[in-house]
Structures are given as C-alpha cells and as structure tokens.
Amino acid sequence: MAGGGLWSARSGGVRWICGFTDESALARFAVLHGSGDQPMDYAALLGARIVDEVVPSLGEPAGLAVDIATEDGSMFFPPVVGVVPNSVAVDSGEAEEGRGHGW
Numbered sequence: 522m523a524g525g526g527l528w529s530a531r532s533g534g535v536r537w538i539c540g541f542t543d544e545s546a547l548a549r550f551a552v553l554h555g556s557g558d559q560p561m562d563y564a565a566l567l568g569a570r571i572v573d574e575v576v577p578s579l580g581e582p583a584g585l586a587v588d589i590a591t592e593d594g595s596m597f598f599p600p601v602v603g604v605v606p607n608s609v610a611v612d613s614g615e616a617e618e619g620r621g622h623g624w
Contacts, residue, residue, distance in 0.1 A: 527564075527575065531585075536579060537586040538571055550590040555569060572598060586598045 528550075541547040542597075545602040547563060557594040568585060576583045584605070585598040 523579060527571075529583075536581055536583040537587060538575060538583060540566075540571060540585050542569060542586045542588055546591050546594075548587040550588075553590050558597050568598070572605050575607075576600065582609075584610050 530537050539550065541550065541563075544563075547561075551561060553560075556563065568587070571585050576585070582600045584600045587596040587598070588594045598604045600610055601612045604610070607613040
C-alpha cells in the first residue's frame, strides 16, 4: 500500500486485512492488484497479532484474508467469536450490547 500501512479491502460489510504466508504469495497479489514487479516494503506480522491487536483497533467489523491471490490456497478469518476478541466479534453478545462493532 502506498504510504505505508496494511493492505485491506471492504466486502460484505467487513474490512478484510490482506495477509500473506510468504513473499511469493505477496508478489502474486501485487502483480494482480498494485505495484506489479516494483520493489515494495512489507511488515512481517504474526496472524495472531493481526486478529488480536490490529482488528480491535480498527473500530469496524474486520477480519483477516490470507493469500487471496493464491488459487486453492486462500484462507479467511472472519470477525466472529473464536477468531477475533469477543469484544469486536459480530456474533458476540458484547457486540449486540453496544460494546463491540455488530452489524
């Protein structure tokens, strides 16, 4: 993403943070959706850090989409109980009571 930050996209009322398991998966995505074969900076983060720390800081329903340009290899971690903290899960009682980010 130009100017730094994490690459993300919105779909179905959810902000999906794009993550990649290795540089090859990132390169496939970049060729299809951005900088092509140009050098780019990237941050190496654990997926757990993204769902436990980054997702709650966004203030909207958010999940993690991994390797989305990899045929038969994409993984999605939606903003639901058991994936993200309960306080930001769209299906938790906390979200329904106004403490989270329900739909």
